[in-house]
Amino acid sequence: MGNMKLLEARQNEIIEEFSMFGDWMEKYEHIIEMGKELNPLAESDKTEDNLIRGCQSRVWLSAQKDEEGDVVFSADSDAIITKGLVALMVRVLSGAKPEDIANVDLHFLADIGLNTHLSPTRSNGLASMVKQMKMYGLVFSARS
């Protein structure tokens, strides 16, 4: 059973958080802060398999299922802004039900005015990462 409300609440929390910032630079400062705070991936997890292609900065993503059947994501990037954006994604999607991850409408980046980072034409790999996260959701929900 999914719980889409959880994901919605998490997105709204982030939107609210960002609403406090007056200008772009403050938003980026916050993103950088979150990038710094995100637990780095163990070097052993920075494998070719976990690497997301098509990025100027590199993004690694790994996913596990915990006992409750939720998907736990860990991710990292060698660029700090990308890492901050990755951290936001992990914050929203990690620990959620696979089917919710597969179906979620990720609107928060657009709402906080950062949606250009999600454009598939952007080379930071974020769009590919989101695709990959949803793919994990799909795969894990099929298996359960």
Added chain:
Amino acid sequence: MGNMKLLEARQNEIIEEFSMFGDWMEKYEHIIEMGKELNPLAESDKTEDNLIRGCQSRVWLSAQKDEEGDVVFSADSDAIITKGLVALMVRVLSGAKPEDIANVDLHFLADIGLNTHLSPTRSNGLASMVKQMKMYGLVFSARS
């Protein structure tokens, strides 16, 4: 010994002739007339060798040297306007000294406002024909 004045006089004669015409259609009527009057080339002279390449209409050109060392041109085309223009060229250049043909400044077409037909980008082959005529002049003057 050349006689460039002859070629100049012939060009001026044509310029004068055309100055009588009020509009383009009359000029073209005259050109067509001259095309019809030009002696057709014998079928046996319409050889691959005499054919000028790069034409939408086909142009044949042959050249001989007469006893006095003058170049005699015969030419033909399957399109009547091209043939009329060819006739004008023959009228100016045939029976002239090879070195004059090689060096002549053919300004009459420009003067009567038909120079677009001489453009190398035009596909009627006239530009190639003029080049070929001058080449004959060069070759014949080298030989003499």
Added chain:
Amino acid sequence: MDGNYDVAAIRREFPILERKVNGFPLVYLDSAASAQKPRTVIETQREYLSHFHSNIHRGVHTLATQATEAFEGARETIKAHFNAAENAEIIFTAGATDGINLVAGTWGRANLTASSTVLMTRLEHHSNIVPWQILASEIGFKIEVIEIFPEGTIDLEDYNAKLALAPSLVCFSHVSNTLGTINDAKQLTSLAHDAGAMVMVDGAQAAPHMNVDLQDINCDFYVASGHKMYGPTGIGFLYGKRALLDAMPPWRGGGEMISSVSFDVPTTFNVPPYKFEAGTPHISGAIALGAAIKWMESVGLDNIAAHELALTKYAHEKLLQIEGLRIYGTAEHKAGVVSFLVEGIHPSDLGTLLDQLGIAVRTGHHCTEPLMDWYKIPGTVRASFGAYNTFDDVDALVAALERAIKMLK
């Protein structure tokens, strides 16, 4: 004559139609060679170059992102208009010729052998003949010609007979640029597929004149040129089915089309469409082509087709009243192309005199020499129609022809 089609309003969108040529108002009857451009296309290109230009892909700055989005948006417009299954199936090329050469140079080179056969019709444009001849001279496969009837339609019996040779590929034009014949692309494709052949359709003359549904036709490759669809020069597209594109080797090498380049380990390639788009693309051209397609959609291709058909019928009727005039290409289904000759008169003479009267027609072999040879003629005079042509244009053509013929006879 055709109801609600507001040709006057359409004409106002084409600045060139206000021009005079040799003192006469321009009557442009050469759209099969290249269509004129509506203001929206010209201004889209200008606006892009004035305020948005940047190189695309891989850029992190705003201009690069905006230019990339406009460029990829044009791809989406093409995909939607021609009903491809996905954007990756639309590859930007320099034009139809470039697209055919791409297919020959990658799919052809990878899949054809000395024992292969390639079929093509006698109607083909040089662009759909010569790339295959060049490749054949290298690989040694055979080219077989599908015969046509004198009215300019494909001889289906001969087609079936040639399909029995088990060809690897069938190439045909959707619409003949010289005769105007509209080939039944869906039927021809289905017969070819039944015989185990791949199908490449040259849509250069179809794209500007009708709605084309690629998934319905079900061909494997399709090419078109922007400049014939009211778009800019230097741009066109190749459609290919995704699975084929995935399997095909790259053609041109360069930036964009790679995944990773090294001198030490093998260089790896990007996915379609990028795999086939080496180097900086014609960004402004692609974006303006998107605008051209939107423009065609705003008029409606069914409306354009109906208008052009009415013009063609009217032209046939009027021209046939001229003594000694013969029309080449009299298929039942034909697009707005009328090729003709007048007995005893060379086509270039007619073209020259028509031009003096402001009428732009094309004369010559129209890059279909094998077709001209078959008819045993040196070429034709070709009047071709676009969305902006009028019945008055046809009348002007006929009147000028009569005058020219009188002079030339």
Added chain:
Amino acid sequence: MDGNYDVAAIRREFPILERKVNGFPLVYLDSAASAQKPRTVIETQREYLSHFHSNIHRGVHTLATQATEAFEGARETIKAHFNAAENAEIIFTAGATDGINLVAGTWGRANLTASSTVLMTRLEHHSNIVPWQILASEIGFKIEVIEIFPEGTIDLEDYNAKLALAPSLVCFSHVSNTLGTINDAKQLTSLAHDAGAMVMVDGAQAAPHMNVDLQDINCDFYVASGHKMYGPTGIGFLYGKRALLDAMPPWRGGGEMISSVSFDVPTTFNVPPYKFEAGTPHISGAIALGAAIKWMESVGLDNIAAHELALTKYAHEKLLQIEGLRIYGTAEHKAGVVSFLVEGIHPSDLGTLLDQLGIAVRTGHHCTEPLMDWYKIPGTVRASFGAYNTFDDVDALVAALERAIKMLK
């Protein structure tokens, strides 16, 4: 700072420079990726499409003649500017990448064998690497890499050692797009010729920044892209020595490039440059490229070069005051390209924050992955200059960098 160079007047000719990005005035430091367009280029293209467009060559009507003359006039402009021996040596291509692929696909395919060697420098752009790699994987020839010094200059000793391998071809860029190094094209060509090799020069980054004299350099092939020389997208040219072009087989097949086409006797080909220009060319692009070259000439390429050199020196000076900043590419002779990294900071982070402040730089490997691998870096931040850049632009870059670094550290 550089006397009579009226950069303010030049800037007024570029409409895009009036733009704001993210609320800041655009500081465009990405001309090496693509230059912006002066009004004369934009308007030439627009005027052509509005009043002169027609397909070219073979047409008898006035529009076709005028368009053809404008198109061939552009070829003449290029020939004169780059001092080729004749117009036939200038072949219009879709860009530098397309031109290199043309050389690989015709000269390369006809002349290289499994035992051949092709030399290229470690500096090359992917466009000058991948076409040769693709061909090598087919034919089996060897690619040898000419090494460089850390400052980004060619190691002449290594070059001479590699020339001893008797290569068939040497490929090098006239100016490096990543490091800015200006290679001595004349010297490198002469050494290659002495060793019996042909020479292909990638002039994509030289053409916009200096006067290039092809007969003086004496290389066999040279390519450039219009969009980097303030011209439109989708157009560029290949220069080849006439005798080579005459001997080379065609590449793309189609209209224009043929002399005569038949299914019964061998198809014959046109003479250069037409032999290599299959299909409808990018007519408006060629004409507008002519306008771009005339524009560069009106400013004077020596003046542009001097101005850009002054900017580059100033930028080096200012940037090196930033702690932890390292410049990649410190050759004595370099064009207006400054690549750098700041210790501990990923280039894409810098690019993103600079963009927020209206400053457009490029980040990444700049299509020179082998060079990045050699330096063992993931990429650089690259600021590159055009005729319109100012010392204020450099100051803005430095100020923004300082702000960004403070945020990222």
